[in-house]
Amino acid sequence: MSGPEGQKAAGDIRDRARLAVANERLRLALATATGRLLERSARAFDTLPDQRRAKGQARAARQHGLANLDVHLERFVANCVKNGMHVHFAADAGEAARIVCELAKDQGSVIKSKSMATEEIHLNDALLSRGIDVIETDLGEWVLQLAKEKPAHIVAPALHKTTAEFAGIIGEKIGKTLPEDPAALVTAARARLREEFIRGGVGVSGANFGVAETGTLVLITNEGNGRLVTSGPRTHIALMGIEKVVPTLDGVVALLRVLARSGSGQKLTSYTSFISGPRRADEPDGPDEIHVVLLDNGRSRTLGTDQWESLLCIRCGACLNACPVYQRIGGHAYGSTYPGPIGLIATAMVRPDEESQAVMPHASSLCGACHEICPVQIDLPRMILSLRAQSVAEGRPPALERMLFWMAAFVFRRPWLYRAALGLGAFFARLVGRSHLRSFGPKAWTRSRDLPMVAKTPFRTWWAERKRRP
């Protein structure tokens, strides 16, 4: 994991978050970007007559697919094959990368359309290590590839980069000094990447949805790169998580209505492709071969557990924008393919380790903004809490923390002891005095907050007296 401002050397999310928060330029960029994305999205939703209903339909379409994923996945596979596509099955990230590399070898360079699933399996590293050249064609992803960085956001991967940084990176690649003007930079990138679109031998994409009823891949992009990647090369390889299966095309329409609104504030992205097979004999162009690589990587074992809702995710990135933690620490601090609130859950699913299960679940204030903004109404705070509970049940918290909570539980279960503890607390607090009280409290807590004085009369006593009054 590399990131800006020396995040590479940092230990876990806590260290990386500390570094990110200290970076004022990053915080300003994050505040501006997330604010703008939220505002654009809200405006786009306002154009729907009944947005609650639209979100409800989108969720229903996804939920119906997941509750019967066995049936719909099998149907999807059968229909893809009927349509002349090849389907491959990858149990984990390593297997998926091996399959794609095997399919892509000896066919020239790979041109890629933006895909989070390929990030999840670290496909670029795998391809390059086997000597297969790979070029990202989404503008933001391309610049990050040149800068050897990972995406910092699901939808706007380079939102932490300034125009000047874009100019520097693209300029260095093409050997020219470029002005700090987005339009000029896009023109330069277009010219350079055009060469790749013309010569690319294999197109690799993700899939936003897979339609079971027809065996169709749905792919959305704004830049038109998705259409070029899936139309020009002889071979198209699509990597798709199994949870992306949607039973019907009508369900996809319900999802499209909320996806772009939520992700980029558009009613629909510029290009929505429905791919139902390779070029037919009478068609002038299109790939000769389409390979669909289905990725499990922790998804199947999440079905039906209390984390299942995370599989509803359509990767719009809205929960990142709304999250007060993401707004301050940005995507790289999470140290995972998936940042933000959904990233806390998705990382525990695809990369179950000490950090994702015991540390990351605490990178949330549980304020509920993510749940509120989610276009498929995923109850993220509930799942984050459940991850914390799981980590406690497995005995992960430090001994001191466990002892304190055990003591608290002991006291809370005994009203007489609780009353006594309150009285004792108030007595000692007054004895020490407000200004010294803070030095007794937990330092991490009181560094940025006040520890208030314990009231003279406990609430319970006050309440009992108040009730006695006529």
Added chain:
Amino acid sequence: MDKEPFLARVRAQLARAGRWHEGAHPDRPPPLPDVRQIPEGELVEFFCRELGAAGGQLHRVTRAEAPAKIAELGRARAARTFAAWDSPLVASLSLETALPGLTRIAVGDRLTLRERLEALDLGITEADHAIAETGSILLLPGPGRSRLVTALARYHVLVLPVERIGPSLTAVADVVRGCRDEDGRLRSNVAVVTGPSRTADIELQLVTGVHGPLELHVLMLVS
């Protein structure tokens, strides 16, 4: 992994989750009544407004005026080459006559098509459907209908008879389902295009014309 053990894992997990699986029969999808109703009378105006909002450019012309309009667009953009779909409506525009001085790039050989279309200025096609709700046009595949002509052209110009505009995005589902070749096989690719290609990757500033066309011109054919 083989198909069977892969699917078996999903099946086994759903079986374990028993209760969660109930109440949602695989063949009884939730009802999805259309949430977007556009009155018949407002259809065309709605489409024009949404196309504009998405960055597309609209030209209202009669069928007879269309070739001259395309020539005018080409002149204004110093176009030197064009390629067109071989569909009945596009063929009826007699483009060779309408665009003197422009070189036509024949679609022809598939293996060299990308190289030959690299310098394509005007890609001229037709839309079989349009959606008022989002200002989108639908590009359908078939004989003579090259996808790359619409993706590599600097300017995408398409003709759309006004009666092909429908109200709602829900029509896309029916179009995709029904887009089949003579053997009843689904065709390869249906594209829903909403405005020219665009990006907001640089500090969220909108720039149109990235990898796809720089401009999208819709010639709406009215009588």
